[in-house]
Amino acid sequence: MRRPLGAAGGEHGHAVPVSERKERKQVLLRLDPAVYEALARWAGDELRSANAQIEFLLRKALADAGRLPPATGPLPRRGRPPKQPPQG
Template sequence: MSDRRQVLLRIDPAVHDALTRWANDEFRSVNAQVEMILRRALDDAGRMPKHAAPPPKRGRPRATADKSGRTTQD
């Protein structure tokens, strides 16, 4: 997994509630929704760095069976 930086963000509670509803509608966490919005805004403004890592894949990693037949997460 690539390095992830933490950002403390203070926003109006009504804005947070709207973000939460939007994220829930798209089956994302609020954090993932904010990152998606920021990435779109950077891309639209022509400011997305060429070397930026792709966004993390949505959902849980697929379960795979190891040699003993036990299921593990990728």
């Protein structure tokens, strides 16, 4: 059984108003296949996608070099939310 489509359409689980969503830049990145495979394995070890691993490493390098803009928000959290202990 399918749930009814929300305001965001069928490709998204939850509707997020455009004013609350920050646009993300898309870039084409060409990597040596061996570098990509190593990156993908590393990302898998840390339960991230290759894209999230690249962003994580770029942010870390920028922060280490003192070049991370102060207005940069935290990395978006992906996946299932953490379980909450029962209250009572």
